[in-house]
Amino acid sequence: MSVLPRIQEFAEELSAIRHDIHAHPELGFEESRTASLVEDKLKAWGVDEVHTGIGGTGIVGVLHGKMQGNRCVGLRADMDALPIQEATDLPYASKNQGKMHACGHDSHTTMLLGAARYLAETRDFAGKVHLIFQPAEEGLGGARRMLEEGLFDRFPCDEIYGMHNDPNSPEGRVSVKIGPAMSGATFFDITVEGVGSHAAMPHQSRDPIIVATALVQQLQSVVSRNRPPAEPLVLSVTQIHAGSAYNVVPGTASIAGTIRYFSDELRDLTHERIQDLCAGFEKAYGVTISVDLRNIFHVLMNDPDLGREYLKAAADVVGEENAVETDQYATGSEDFADMLKVVPGAYCRVGHAGSVPLHNPGFVLDDGILPIGASVMARVVERRLPVTQ
Incomplete structure (x- = not known):
């Protein structure tokens, strides 16, 4: 496994960020604290533009590469928690009664932050990256609200990528189902x-x-x-x-x-x-x-070409043997599908240690996934927006 060295250097800080988000979960369209944390980190790390209040509590960061280009890649993460009373006894367990990051959205936000920090430091791409932090994925229509408020009119993308943690997959495996992937x-x-x-x-x-x-x-x-x-x-x-x-x-x-x-x-x-x-x-x-x-x-549809390009980026991080094209449908749903109806792209699943399923009050996420996910997101940008010599 070959996590990007620079991301590995600040992996402990990523864990601290996720623990902070996990301890302060917020339900859909209420993610004001989380959004403020995201905004502060993006600004501190030198992201060129940070736009707030999109779709309620959504954030979009804009990064320019070291070379100009006419293409843009979007990276998306969700921020909301679930109305579940946590039962993990973790030292960073939820402090908010009846609310818990039982689906791993705290890790999605953190992985995108990690990719943002790396890309802001290296700028090893040509064109732009739009960093999309979405509210209210858990059935409340956060993606649709961002779209209704002109997300891709204001921040057009040629292609877009998202990811989800998966305790049901082997640790470190990245998988993509081509075509209809989630119900x-x-x-x-x-x-x-x-x-x-x-x-x-x-x-x-x-x-x-x-x-x-x-x-x-x-x-x-x-x-x-x-x-x-x-x-x-x-x-x-x-x-x-x-x-x-x-x-x-x-x-x-x-x-x-x-x-x-x-x-x-x-x-x-x-x-x-x-x-x-x-x-x-x-x-x-x-x-x-x-x-x-x-x-x-909507049905989440992974673009065949971009899905396989995503796996190539993942193979740079986890090895070809752990970047797999799967034929397994997921009967869970994901509102990233709404964005994929407008902009072509792909959504992957990243395996991590742990046996408790998602949406369970005892769910525990393995922090080892954080530098992996951040590295995969960073590599897909570098691959899709190459700097020509």
């Missing part, structure tokens, strides 16, 4: 409006609980009977709410959940079948059913 996601809310009654006289009701529970079962038929067998699809009902007393049949019941898919066509088919099932249940049970289907994440 798109729909969140849904379905409300059944029936007729309530005394629980001892259910014949006077149109029981929404009966309808809702039957609907939960039938929704799974979309996966088993409408999805082409070779195409991945996940439909999970994650909430059901109804009633407030032992002796009352309630008037309403609601269910909620998520759909994960890898093609817009399959998404549209699933939406259509859910609507059809609800319409049929309305008629069969004499109730009213409202359906709210909300696209939260």
Whole structure:
């Protein structure tokens, strides 16, 4: 493994930065402290321009290479934490009740800071780099808000790269799935409006609980009977709410959940079948059913050429044997997909030590990933914006 020597020299400082961010987690669009830390570091390290308040708490730094050029590479990291109570007993565990960096966004921010420091010192590239620190990745639409506020109009990029830590991969392995890599996601809310009654006289009701529970079962038929067998699809009902007393049949019941898919066509088919099932249940049970289907994440599409270029940059750091093209889909979602719909690029996963999964209150990230990720980001800039002699 060949971390860039200069980055290795300040690896301990990167760990200290991550521990500070980890101890002070902030939820989406609330990352004011984190954004202030990022701003201060970028300015202290000589980044040419630092722009704040983009998409709420987002930051964009602008770096010019040692030679002029007409191309620009974007590097992106997310900054938000999750509403989870930490249970690690780390000396730098969260000081903010009910908030935790359980997904590793503290490491993403730190790795991009490490790449920024190195690139600001060396300037061994031609053209520009845009350093994008994004708020609110965890389902709140931070990428979309930055785009709506003119991110790529103000800071145009020819290509863009992001990364995610991965405790499920071997330590130091960098992987890229070419093409559709991470699922798109729909969140849904379905409300059944029936007729309530005394629980001892259910014949006077149109029981929404009966309808809702039957609907939960039938929704799974979309996966088993409408999805082409070779195409991945996940439909999970994650909430059901109804009633407030032992002796009352309630008037309403609601269910909620998520759909994960890898093609817009399959998404549209699933939406259509859910609507059809609800319409049929309305008629069969004499109730009213409202359906709210909300696209939260697009399918993350890695550009084939740029995905492989990313792996070449990673191979300079972790070796060719640890820079791998994978065929494994990730059914988790990532709003970097929104940026990739506008600018071509790629997203990689970087393995690290640890066995506790992401989004778990006991998740612990291995600091050894920090100089690796920072080096990979720096190398993709140097490779994609070469200085010609």
